């Protein structure tokens with residue numbers, strides 16, 4: 001038995017993996033990774049895999065990054081963790097200072113949690129509680145977009161809209177108002193992204209007009225609905241939304257958990273619409289893919305609505321045991337340093353152009369309906385019929401064939417349904433991007449057979 005097999009067998013006798021039908025592992029193995037170096041992962045049999053999806057969108061500067069490793073080792077010898085109520089520490093303070101500095105103007109307060117879903121819960125609760133502290137107790141609802149994703153805990157799941165994850169739990173979830181989205185896959189032939197996205201905004205405007213009295217906030221993934229098959233839209237939608245939220249006295253929650261930290265080409269996606277949300281949720285790339293941490297940035301105005309004598313009972317009494325974990329904060333500081341020292345946003349422009357070039361040939365593929373890109377995210381929509389855009393039946397799991405083929409060729413691609421996407425760490429080289437594209441091409445060739 002190979003080393004892979006032995007560890008994989010032990011795994012399957014005690015573990016339960018995320019977002020997985022465990023029975024699938026009767027026919028293909030779980031892959032035990034021994035080590036990571038840069039963009040490469042290596043298993044116990046010595047096979048290597050190019051991490052083309054940044055280990056679920058978290059890794060920015062490679063595995064075992066020397067700068068982040070060094071920072072963590074130093075932090076480990078100083079302070080690993082301390083209770084964050086009544087206490088603080090240098091890495092948490094520095095990180096909050098830097099997040100306030102690098103996020104859009106007006107976001108001056110930082111609240112930590114320990115994963116993306118918790119950050120979404122924090123933002124939802126804070127928004128609701130803000131209005132309540134102002135005496136506006138009729139505001140209890142949230143507006144969300146079709147095809148959105150905000151995490152798996154019950155509150156986050158409720159404001160999400162991907163049926164595969166949501167439908168089973170529907171009886172447990174709070175009621176939300178769901179508005180058709182600006183997803184440009186659905187635009188008319190020849191129509192611009194900007195035109196479609198602004199046209200679709202009228203539906204949001206109508207909803208706000210009708211329901212603003214009872215609505216706390218609109219929650220949105222700026223520019224790319226990542227878990228919703230990497231669907232994309234124009235920044236104009238965010239601009240219009242910011243103005244409408246102001247007009248109707250509703251908060252705007254920007255969930256930049258996936259798109260933040262350079263994924264869309266700017267450090268934060270909101271920058272492309274030159275807007276500041278009332279809440280910004282960050283996680284995933286925040287620690288460079290090292291440790292679980294999330295942050296909710298908000299305004300002085302929100303903060304002040306909670307600031308009062310204890311007896312007023314206006315405080316935000318929300319906590320997680322690992323809030324502000326020192327190791328995680330330090331990894332985040334090292335990550336932000338890399339952005340600064342190596343001019344990453346600038347460099348990513350040429351990397352994004354290389355990705356576009358590597359994917360040029362897919363535009364004409366008979367089973368590709370669309371190749372779309374926003375910054376460092378590139379997605380290929382595999383369909384049964386290019387002209388009618390008829391999708392393959394989901395039961396055929398053709399994306400899974402791409403996944404398995406790519407693994408056999410040493411590339412980790414993990415399609416969302418039939419959408420193959422590239423979301424590599426920012427250290428990818430041109431040759432590595434070409435390898436990803438070549439393997440994806442061959443994978444699609446395999447997947448569309450019969």
Ligand SMILES: *Cc1c(COP(=O)(O)O)cnc(C)c1O
Nearest residue numbers: 115116117149150151255257258
């Ligand atoms: C991944 C994700 C979340 C949830 O984050 P977790 O850390 O997985 O809980 C929320 N929102 C968006 C947009 C995400 O991509």
